[in-house]
Amino acid sequence: MNQRPGRNELQADQVLCEFCTAKCCRYFALPIDEPDEWKDYEYIRWYMIHGETTIFCEDDDWYLMVHNKCDHLLEDNRCGIYETRPQICRDYTTNECEYEDDWTYDRYWETPEQMQDYMDAVLPKKRGNSIRSAQPPLLPVLG
Numbered sequence: 570m571n572q573r574p575g576r577n578e579l580q581a582d583q584v585l586c587e588f589c590t591a592k593c594c595r596y597f598a599l600p601i602d603e604p605d606e607w608k609d610y611e612y613i614r615w616y617m618i619h620g621e622t623t624i625f626c627e628d629d630d631w632y633l634m635v636h637n638k639c640d641h642l643l644e645d646n647r648c649g650i651y652e653t654r655p656q657i658c659r660d661y662t663t664n665e666c667e668y669e670d671d672w673t674y675d676r677y678w679e680t681p682e683q684m685q686d687y688m689d690a691v692l693p694k695k696r697g698n699s700i701r702s703a704q705p706p707l708l709p710v711l712g
Contacts, residue, residue, distance in 0.1 A: 576668055585663045591646035592667045594639040598625070598632040610688045617681040624684065625674040 573588040601624075604610045613633075616622050621636040641649040648654055678684045 585666075585668055586647065589646060589666075589668055590670070591642055592670065593661060594642045594646075594648070596634055596636045598634040601631050601633050603629070603631050607688070607692055610684065610692065614681045614684050614688075617678070617684060624678045626676040627674055 574583075576585060579585060579588075601613070602609070604613055613624055616633055617624065623634045623636070625632050625634060639648075641654075643649045648658070678687065
C-alpha cells in the first residue's frame with residue numbers, strides 16, 4: 570500500500586492535490602446562527618433528518634455541513650472543470666486544507682438523535698408549542 574507523502578515531504582515539482590482524497594470537494598459547510606431555544610434546535614434536527622448532513626462547532630461558530638461530492642470531481646480526485654471552476658474554488662488554497670485527515674471539531678453531531686440528546690441536556694424542559702406534530706393516540710386492541 571502506497572503511503573502518501575506528508576505535506577512537508579513534497580518535492581518542489583509536486584502538487585499536494587496529486588496525493589489528496591479531495592476531501593474539500595466532498596462536502597460544503599455553511600455558517601448557521603447559534604441555536605438558543607427549542608425551536609432553533611428543532612430546525613437543526615430538521616436539516617439533519619434530510620440525510621448526509623452534520624452539524625459542527627469550531628470555536629464559538631456553528632456550521633451545517635452537507636456531505637455531497639462535487640459533480641465535477643473526477644475518478645482521480647482532480648477537478649473536471651479546473652479552468653472554469655467557481656471563484657470559491659479558485660480562492661481555496663492548500664495552505665490549511667484537510668490533507669492530513671486529522672481535523673477535529675469542538676463539537677460534532679452526526680445524527681438527529683445525537684442532537685436531541687444534546688438538546689435535552691442543555692435546554693430547559695420544553696413547555697408550550699412544538700414544531701413537531703402531536704403524537705397520535707394509540708390504536709384500540711382488538712380481541
